[in-house]
Amino acid sequence: MLNSVVPEPVEGPVRNILHRIDKGLRIVLKPFQIVSNFILFTVAYFLGVGLSSIFYRLGNKSKTIPPDSYWLDVPPAPKDRDSWLRPF
Amino acid sequence: MNILGISCHYHDAAATLIRDGGIVAAAEEERFTRRKHDPAFPENAVAFCLKQGGLDIGEVDALAFYEKPLIKFERLLTQHVQHFPRSFMVFQRAMPSWLTEKLRVRKLFKKKLGYRGDVFFLEHHLSHAAGAFYPSPFDEAAVLTVDGVGEWTTAAMGMGRGTQLELHKEIRFPHSIGLLYSTVTAYLGFSVNNSEYKVMGLSAYGDKNPVSNPYYTKLKQVIDLKPDGSFQLDMSYFDYEFAERMPSKKLCDHLGGSPRKPEDPVTSRHENIAAAVQIITEEAVIAMLRQLHRTTQCPNVVLSGGVALNSVGNGKILSQTDFQNVWIQPNAGDGGSSMGTALYVHHALFNNPRQIASPNHTLHHPYLGPSFSSDEVESFLRGQNIVHHRFPSREKLLDETANLIQSGKVVGWFQGRMEWGPRSLGARSILANPCDPNMRDILNLKVKHREIFRPFAPSVCVEDAPKYFECDDPVPLPTDFMLMVYPVRPEWREKLPAVTHVDGSGRLQTVRRETNALYYDLIKTFGGLSGVPMLVNTSFNIRGEPIVCTPEQAYRCMMGTGIDCLVMEDFIIHRGENMKDTWDSESVAKD
Numbered sequence: 001m002l003n004s005v006v007p008e009p010v011e012g013p014v015r016n017i018l019h020r021i022d023k024g025l026r027i028v029l030k031p032f033q034i035v036s037n038f039i040l041f042t043v044a045y046f047l048g049v050g051l052s053s054i055f056y057r058l059g060n061k062s063k064t065i066p067p068d069s070y071w072l073d074v075p076p077a078p079k080d081r082d083s084w085l086r087p088f
Numbered sequence: 089m090n091i092l093g094i095s096c097h098y099h100d101a102a103a104t105l106i107r108d109g110g111i112v113a114a115a116e117e118e119r120f121t122r123r124k125h126d127p128a129f130p131e132n133a134v135a136f137c138l139k140q141g142g143l144d145i146g147e148v149d150a151l152a153f154y155e156k157p158l159i160k161f162e163r164l165l166t167q168h169v170q171h172f173p174r175s176f177m178v179f180q181r182a183m184p185s186w187l188t189e190k191l192r193v194r195k196l197f198k199k200k201l202g203y204r205g206d207v208f209f210l211e212h213h214l215s216h217a218a219g220a221f222y223p224s225p226f227d228e229a230a231v232l233t234v235d236g237v238g239e240w241t242t243a244a245m246g247m248g249r250g251t252q253l254e255l256h257k258e259i260r261f262p263h264s265i266g267l268l269y270s271t272v273t274a275y276l277g278f279s280v281n282n283s284e285y286k287v288m289g290l291s292a293y294g295d296k297n298p299v300s301n302p303y304y305t306k307l308k309q310v311i312d313l314k315p316d317g318s319f320q321l322d323m324s325y326f327d328y329e330f331a332e333r334m335p336s337k338k339l340c341d342h343l344g345g346s347p348r349k350p351e352d353p354v355t356s357r358h359e360n361i362a363a364a365v366q367i368i369t370e371e372a373v374i375a376m377l378r379q380l381h382r383t384t385q386c387p388n389v390v391l392s393g394g395v396a397l398n399s400v401g402n403g404k405i406l407s408q409t410d411f412q413n414v415w416i417q418p419n420a421g422d423g424g425s426s427m428g429t430a431l432y433v434h435h436a437l438f439n440n441p442r443q444i445a446s447p448n449h450t451l452h453h454p455y456l457g458p459s460f461s462s463d464e465v466e467s468f469l470r471g472q473n474i475v476h477h478r479f480p481s482r483e484k485l486l487d488e489t490a491n492l493i494q495s496g497k498v499v500g501w502f503q504g505r506m507e508w509g510p511r512s513l514g515a516r517s518i519l520a521n522p523c524d525p526n527m528r529d530i531l532n533l534k535v536k537h538r539e540i541f542r543p544f545a546p547s548v549c550v551e552d553a554p555k556y557f558e559c560d561d562p563v564p565l566p567t568d569f570m571l572m573v574y575p576v577r578p579e580w581r582e583k584l585p586a587v588t589h590v591d592g593s594g595r596l597q598t599v600r601r602e603t604n605a606l607y608y609d610l611i612k613t614f615g616g617l618s619g620v621p622m623l624v625n626t627s628f629n630i631r632g633e634p635i636v637c638t639p640e641q642a643y644r645c646m647m648g649t650g651i652d653c654l655v656m657e658d659f660i661i662h663r664g665e666n667m668k669d670t671w672d673s674e675s676v677a678k679d
């Protein structure tokens with residue numbers, strides 16, 4: 001490859017065979033995966049999201065008057081470094 | 089200390105490597121994979137950054153990710169709960185990628201990069217803010233970030249002082265100026281998260297008078313904009329909370345009909361709608377900036393987030409607010425957040441002082457991508473049997489290139505390190521004569537294959553800019569990144585037909601000798617021939633493709649388009665001297 005800074009992918013015979021097997025399996029299993037995902041996510045949606053939405057609607061009936069400003073306060077950023085290691 | 093910043097999984101995946109606070113390398117993944125706005129994990133961009141820095145992954149001390157995926161996931165689930173059961177299809181489409189990839193970022197770093205160290209997660213808008221503040225030349229600055237949406241935040245205001253940066257106020261999803269603009273972009277038949285700049289270009293054709301433009305009044309009914317710049321959208325006009333389409337039927341009816349299909353002609357109605365959303369966006373951003381100045385009293389402001397790429401609005405910041413200085417991250421979209429998140433970890437979390445005077449700490453130029461030596465270019469040309477000529481000297485290169493441009497030729501310009509951000513700025517550019525009355529049509533039809541209404545940008549040496557443009561004095565630094573639009577001086581408009589937009593404006597790029605000497609000298613050499621030291625500078629790509637990165641891509645782009653010759657490092661390649669490539673650029677010119 002011409003590019004002086006972008007490294008070429010490492011390819012070896014064993015890696016190549018494993019890669020092809022993996023690719024082949026993925027192709028064969030793909031339709032099953034799509035169907036099972038659809039069923040699973042449908043159940044999760046109607047049970048999890050649906051039930052939560054009932055509680056959400058019960059608890060959100062009141063209408064609020066528009067305020068003078070829509071700016072919201074941002075909570076201060078945590079000071080300890082470790083809290084930034086969390087993905088939430 | 090080596091820190092790798094990464095942004096991905098939404099659009100414009102990118103990586104940045106910093107060493108002891110200095111920016112070593114930065115690039116977007118799309119340049120390597122050739123998929124525009126590629127959101128995929130940026131393994132190629134990371135590989136480039138590491139190689140440029142002479143590092144392997146084990147030498148990276150910390151990895152920084154540009155958002156908090158779990159908080160974003162919480163927002164998505166909340167949307168689904170609020171909009172059950174209308175959100176069913178979106179839920180089905182979105183969940184697999186969330187569960188397999190987006191929620192497992194740490195695992196992904198281990199799997200794809202072999203990285204086992206600390207991973208720091210920043211909020212999306214804090215990453216934007218850091219990308220605007222830390223590479224800026226200001227020790228203190230007020231900060232504004234505005235985009236579509238991060239985790240929950242869609243706009244935020246804050247303050248940076250020394251190593252510390254804090255956001256104080258925010259607007260939260262679903263209320264979003266960026267998504268309002270994207271909704272109108274979708275309504276006008278352009279692709280979302282890609283073609284917002286086309287709406288900006290189209291807006292110049294519409295009625296910019298809020299009183300006489302009927303769509304301004306209509307769109308104002310959709311947004312409640314307060315004098316302090318805060319706002320809320322009337323969500324009955326939008327479907328993006330629960331569907332993949334953005335405007336609701338109510339908005340379509342409100343704007344007088346169904347959305348424009350991409351192949352439909354653009355009418356004056358579309359132009360006026362584009363103008364209306366542009367005016368409202370400018371009003372909102374200027375109101376936010378005025379509020380930011382009132383609360384901080386700081387003379388400096390920095391901006392980032394996708395809306396900060398709106399160069400038409402940016403050109404009004406200094407004249408319509410009390411800020412005296414402005415700086416904008418050149419890669420203001422999500423790609424730029426990879427830089428921000430790494431710099432925040434270095435300065436704010438590890439308390440390393442900023443060194444504003446050091447050249448690679450402040451971002452004076454955007455040339456942070458891959459480069460290719462003359463030897464590498466020559467070996468490519470010889471390997472492919474491409475007819476080429478070596479310039480005997482730098483002077484010859486400048487003279488011959490300027491002569492070609494002066495004689496009406498379109499020149500591909502490939503020199504040094506590739507630009508960081510969405511604009512070509514004199515490293516991977518297509519250059520032409522701005523005084524040629526036919527040049528706009530030639531570029532649009534033969535080279536770029538793009539919509540006829542879109543303008544071309546001029547490059548001008550910084551000291552010459554006030555002669556041709558009614559720009560701020562002194563010329564603000566973001567103009568170097570082609571982020572400010574100013575009126576062309578009336579006496580020059582007819583003389584610069586290729587770069588003067590229909591409303592008399594130009595999206596100029598100012599060039600400084602200290603940051604790009606070769607390009608600066610080319611502009612001056614061309615000025616010596618033509619009497620106007622200015623070049624048309626458009627990105628070295630065709631519509632729908634990312635900007636070229638390698639010599640091979642540049643050669644291919646020339647051979648498939650109306651580019652007449654390619655000046656690549658020390659070499660010139662004429663299209664006419666080489667066999668016609670079988671690649672048909674027009675057939676791939678799509679968004």
Ligand SMILES: [Fe+2]
Pocket residue numbers: 212216235236237238393394421422
């Ligand atoms: Fe963003």
